Amino acid sequence: MSVKALLNYVLEEVAIDGAEGTDVEELFKYVNDFYVKSRQERHYVGELLWADQLEGRKEDGDEDMAGDGDEAAAERDRIAAECWGTPNVKEEFQEYVWGLLRQQKDFNVGPKNESRGMSLGEIVDKWRENKDDANLRVYASEDRRWRTLTGHGPDPKRVPNAVFKCLEVIGKHREQGLIQPDLTKITGQDKKSIAGRTTLLKEMGYIEKVAVLAKSMNTSKLTLTKFAYLRDRKLAQDHKDDSGLKGKPASSKSSERWTGETIHLESLIRAIIAELKNAKNGVIQRGDLKKKLIPLAFSFPDSPKS
Incomplete structure (x- = not known):
């Protein structure tokens, strides 16, 4: 780099x-x-670079350099010398x-x-x-700012000022995203207008807009497309890492679709239906369903974005 x-x-x-x-x-x-x-x-x-940083980099060497021999030590020193640590x-x-x-x-x-x-x-x-x-x-x-959020230069005809303001606020929340009522509060825009503007942003491919249950109400979770992709990639990696460890439960990050502040309704419903189909006579106890859903938290990806 x-x-x-x-x-x-x-x-x-x-x-x-x-x-x-x-x-x-x-x-x-x-x-x-x-x-x-x-x-x-x-x-x-x-x-x-401080000297103690170089020492820290030596401790973080790759597994294939974990040997005690002179070659492994020399390789760790080379990486420390050529790369930044924290x-x-x-x-x-x-x-x-x-x-x-x-x-x-x-x-x-x-x-x-x-x-x-x-x-x-x-x-x-x-x-x-x-x-x-x-x-x-x-x-x-x-x-x-326009190119970072939309991929093209300023174009108020294509993305009116009020719509771009929504996009800026959504972008600032990065991978965490925000729910639509919070966007309404932050921008001060009309509730009904916000709904149409976020739908427009989704249709243009700028944001992810998914139905969620948050604060005891049905609403939408809004995330800039770029950050939605990064978030999903990290969650998928978390799930993959956890799946490779026997006896270790799924990570809290990968189960946030069920247990976080917002519940991803579409994925949850599809997961429940899948478990019911696999259950004997189509019946499963609620407690057993919960145990099965947590490790499946990232096994059901979002529907393709329209």
């Missing part, structure tokens, strides 16, 4: 944060996240990344880029004095 990949990742996260922008503390959490999620090739900017980002690296970000045309410091000339140190000092100052936040350009 290159520095370009880091910048693209951070810019995308800032774009997802929407028109309200991102504070400098959150900005560098995104930098950390980039390196935490996977091993990344190191880019030398002085000596930027970074404890020093000030000089922060300044380096800040300088690169300011060179990006889609990156603004302040709503109108009025603070672009300020150093990171100046931004941080002022931000500590007044964390509500919009001029000390960073923003992605409108074009970048």
